[in-house]
Amino acid sequence: MPLKNAHTQPHTSAPSWRWALLGLALLIAFLLPWPLSPLWIRIATEVIMWAGLAQSWNIIGGYTGYLSFGHGAFFGVGAYMTGIVMLHLGWPFALGLLISGIAAALMAVIIGYPTLRLRGAYFAIATWAFGEMIRQIATILEITGGAFGMQLPSYLNLPFFYYLFLLVTGLTYLTTYLLLERSPFGYKLLAIREHEEAAEMVGVDTVTIKIKAFALSAFFPGVLGGIYAYWVTYIHPDSVLGAQLTDFMVVMAFLGGIGSLWGPFLGAVVVQLVNRVLWLVWGEGTFYLIIIGAAICTVVLFIPSGIIGLLQSRIFLPGTAWKEIRKKVKW
C-alpha cells in the first residue's frame, strides 16, 4: 500500500502564522471563563475534556491503526481510582490523579500484551469485550459502590476544573506532537499501521512499540477520568464506563480526521457543541444520535480524511476550491 498520508512526508518547519494562530487559540482558551456564564463554562469544559479523550484514542486508533472499541474502560478506571483514593484512603486529589493515570497505563500494558497480537476486527472485538467486562466488574464490586456508584466530596469551582482539563488536554496534544509527529517513535507507529510485517522486517520492535502506544493512549483518559469524577462528584458505571464514552471518542476522531494532530480536536468541538446546542434547544433528547450516526457514515463513505483533510486542502483559495473538494471528497 502506498504511503499517501501527509505525515509520512519529511517535516518542514511550520510557518510562523501557524504558531501565531496556536498562541491566539491558547490565549482565548485562557480568557474564556471570564465572559462565559456557568452553563457555558461547563460546556466549554466538556468540549476540552472530549478533545483530550478523542486525541488519546487517536494515538492507538489513528496513528497505530488499532481500533480500540473499549477505550472508555481507561476513563472509567481513572474515575473510579480517583474516587477510591479520595474516599476510602483519604488521600489528596492530585495524588489520586497520578494514581489514576498510572493505573490506566498499567492496565493497558497488562491487557495490551496479549490483546495487541490480534489484528483488525479481532482486536476491535477483543477490546470491546474487555471494556464491557470492566463495566460489569464495576457494577458488581463493593468498593466501587456497585450499580449505585460513588459520591465524591464536592468541590464547586468551575474555573478550576476548566483549567485543569485544559492543562491535561494540552499535555495530550503536546505529547502527541512531540512523540508522534516529531520523533522516530511516531514513524515507527506509522510503519506498523501501514504494513506491520514490513515494519518488523526492517527492525521495528513492533510488540514493544505497540504496547508503549497503547499505554500512552490509556494514560491520559485515566487522568481525565479522575478529574471528571471530582468535577461531577457522582459517578456510576453507566456514566463513566458506558458505551457512549468509547462511541464518542471513535466518532470524534473519525469525524475530525484520524491520524492527524488537530483532527480529533475539531471533531470533539463539532460533535460536543452540536450535541449541547441541540440539548439547549430541545431539551434532553436522542436526536443527536441520528446526526452523529449519519455524519460518521458520510465521513467513512466520502471524506475518509475527515474535516481536517478538507481544511488542509486549499479550499479557501479562490479558483482552486472546487478542484480541491473534488479531490478530497471521493465519489
Place this chain on the structure above:
Amino acid sequence: MLIDGLLIGGLIIVVGIGFSLCFGVMHIVDFAVGEWVMLGAYTGFILVRYFGHDPMIYLPIVFLIFCALGWAIYPLIYRAVSGKRHNPVLMGLVFTFGLSILAKGGALSVWGYHIQSITTWLSGKSLALGPLTIPALRFSGFLFGILITLLLMLFLYKTRLGITIRATAQDREMANLLGTDVRKVGALVYSLYAGVTGMSGILIGALFSIHAAMGVKYCTMAFFVVVLAGMGYVPGVIIAGLILGLLQSFVGVYIGGRYNLLALFMVMYGVLLITPKGILRRGI
C-alpha cells in the same frame, strides 16, 4: 433450566449464522447486528398494531422487508470496504458502527424509552414433555431457529448458489478469478443476513421485550457466538449458540444473574486471546 438456555440459544444461532456468513464472505464485522434485531422486532410490533392478526404470520413479510433493506444498504457498505482506503476492514467496522448509532438514535427518537411487547397465541401456554414443562413460545422459537438453520445449511451446502457463497468465503480472490461476481454474492449474503436477523427479531421481541436500546444485548450474543465458533465458520455457530444458552442458564442458576454478562464477556475475551480462530480452530 438447562433446557431453557438451550431454547434461547436456538434463536441466537439464526442471528449468528448470518453474521458469520457476512464476515466470511465480505470481511465485514457488522456492529449493527443488534439494531437489525431491534428494527425487526419493531416492524413486527407495528404490523400487529395496524393490521392485527398473529405476529407469526408476519415472519415472511418481515423477512422480505429486511432482505430489501439489506439489499439497499449493501452498496454503501461495499463502498466503505473497497476502493483505495487505508484500511478497508476498519472502515467497514466504523461504517456499520455509524449505522448502528443511526438506527439506535432513530428508534429512540421515534419510540422513546418505552418498553413494548408482542403477544402471540402461544404466549402464556406451555407444553408438557414428560416431567418437563416448557413455555410454548420458547419452544416454538427454538423450533424456528432449528428450521431456519436447517434451511440455511441446505441452501449453503446443496444449492449451486450456496456453494458459490462458500467458495467466496473460502477464497475471495480465487472465486473472483473463476468468474464469481463477488460483489453480487456479497449483496446476496448481506440481504439474506438482514432478512433472517430481522425475522428473528419478531420472535425475540415476543419472547422478551421490545425497546429501542435492546440492540446491545443481541449484538453481544451474536458476537459471542461468532467468536466462539470461529469467525466465518458457519457450522461452529450451532455449537457456540448452544454453549451460549447453557452458559447463561448455568451462571444464572449457580452464580447469580448479575454475573451473566460478565461471564459472557470474560469467555469471549479469553477465547479471542487463547484461540482467535474459535474453539474449533476453524475460523478465518
